[in-house]
Amino acid sequence: MTTDVATRRLARAQPAWLERLRHRPLWLGALGLAALAVVAVAGVTLGGVAIAPADTLAILGRRLLGWPVAVTWPASAETIVLELRLPRVLMAAGVGAALSLAGVTLQGLLRNPLADPYVLGTASGAALGAAVALLVPVQFALLGFGLMHLLAFAGALGAVAVVYRVSRLGGLSSLTSVLLTGYAVGSLLAAGLAITMYLSGQNLRQIFFYLLGSFSLASWPQVAVGLPIILLGSVVLLTRARALNALLLGEETAAHLGLDVRRERLVMLAAASLVTAAAVAMAGLIGFVGLVVPHLVRLVAGPNARSLLPLSAIWGAAFLVLADLVARAPTELPVGVITGVIGAPFFLYVLRRYRGGYEL
């Protein structure tokens, strides 16, 4: 037993530079913003059509910041950079930040390291909504959104609302029962999804593509509608740092620290579900971001939500822009596949490296 404890401690000893970073959250934030800037520029520069990085920067500078630069590029380059790649990068950044923030919040609120933004039924609700939309013969498009986006958004929010209502019967429910209700409702919706997919015939491929997540259809109207929703929810979540800290030792302790536990739970669930629903409606089901990014940031920066929340948003944005860049590098692949391929092995490595275990 003694040797076991000794190895566990050894396994968790952090390198000195990591230890220093832990006490400098502002550096980690600056580093994350720099990484985000680099991948964002790469995201608008690289792609199927080769446009020189200097031209890309000049296009962005001229159009967005009003730099007096002589036009030396073809008009098509400007269209590709401004109309296709820029909204795509912005959407990836927004969705990455949203999923990471929702992940931090739900892990903290449910006190469960396995929680992710989809844990309370948002994923299956959105998937079912999207699948049903493809079965309905009526189609419309408004501001870049179709029936699929709308029903996915409604499905995600509806699923969480049902979970919250059902688990609330008889006073303030335990968090375990919220989690289990989420699982049960999710399973029910997944069964509905299976039936819908079975009935969909020709549209199966489209549903499948949606389930794996993609930014290939990103457009300015979508960004203009989706990002403000994400921004609104994110601001609410970023102000919950104190409550999330108080919840580190459970709801009872949080109440003893002066927290209105019932209200905080409602606010956090609502805001986390809102940003998740918006993210899912825009880009489909992108896994692993909301699970992995919070854990990695927590390992480096510690569990204090005052740094954990903003740092997760920044690094989550950078991670998803990068993943999207990889997803469209050779040929257009679903970005959810990439986040899984990058995320899962890296996560396993980190878990092995910091074999500390979690107390549930």
Place this chain on the structure above:
Amino acid sequence: MSGVALELRSLTLDYGVRRAVDSVSARLEPGAMAALLGPNGAGKSTLLRAVSGAAAGSAARRAGMVLIDDVPLEEYDRAEVARRVAVVPGQTRVAFPLRVEELVALGRVPHEHPLLGPRAADRAAVDAAIERVGITELRGRDVRELSLGERQLTVLAMAVAQGPRLLLLDEPTVHLDLRHQVAVMELLRDLAARDGVTVLAVLHDVSLASHFFGRLLLLDHGRLVADGAPSEVLTPERIRAVYGVDPALVPIAG
């Protein structure tokens, strides 16, 4: 300080048809140390939860009054209660990697600015609490690596950092070895004597309670059956009646 730190006026708590606490009245002066004794299910923890205000969110129906510093509990807002009353549970579970200093800093949550976070005074209070409890060498350690005794001292440091006038403890020495039991008790005695903190602790160990606490409150089936100095409360007849055991088995220190 004048006045009464904690006063219970015919406090009654019902869970459905079950009466957990039955018209309990008691007064604790500032700096007093009282132990709440009684068999399992006597209502000790329920009583504590009512005083801390945590029971407000539960299904309990409450009658009677709880007054903290002569003001009814419900007239304070939650954060104000948290600045006056700290609660130490018997066991603390940590869901995520958390260092000792980070856990102690949670005690400042009711004091810190909701948006701007802890200020210099908050950080100073955390340092002072860590020093007071004597866990300076544990500061950077992961809470999950600590022994149960070290962990309980860390939770106590968090309560000290909270800077309460009233400290409630629910079986703070359960699972602890003798050395840590005494360490916890001496810290409580020091807080009461030097800082005038009022201490109310649920305890199972009758001899530990009678050795360190000047006053015992004995609960049985939700009713307060005795209140006073250990020698007055722990009579052989009462121990036989409340605990159902032969008092010769219970060593009682003067």
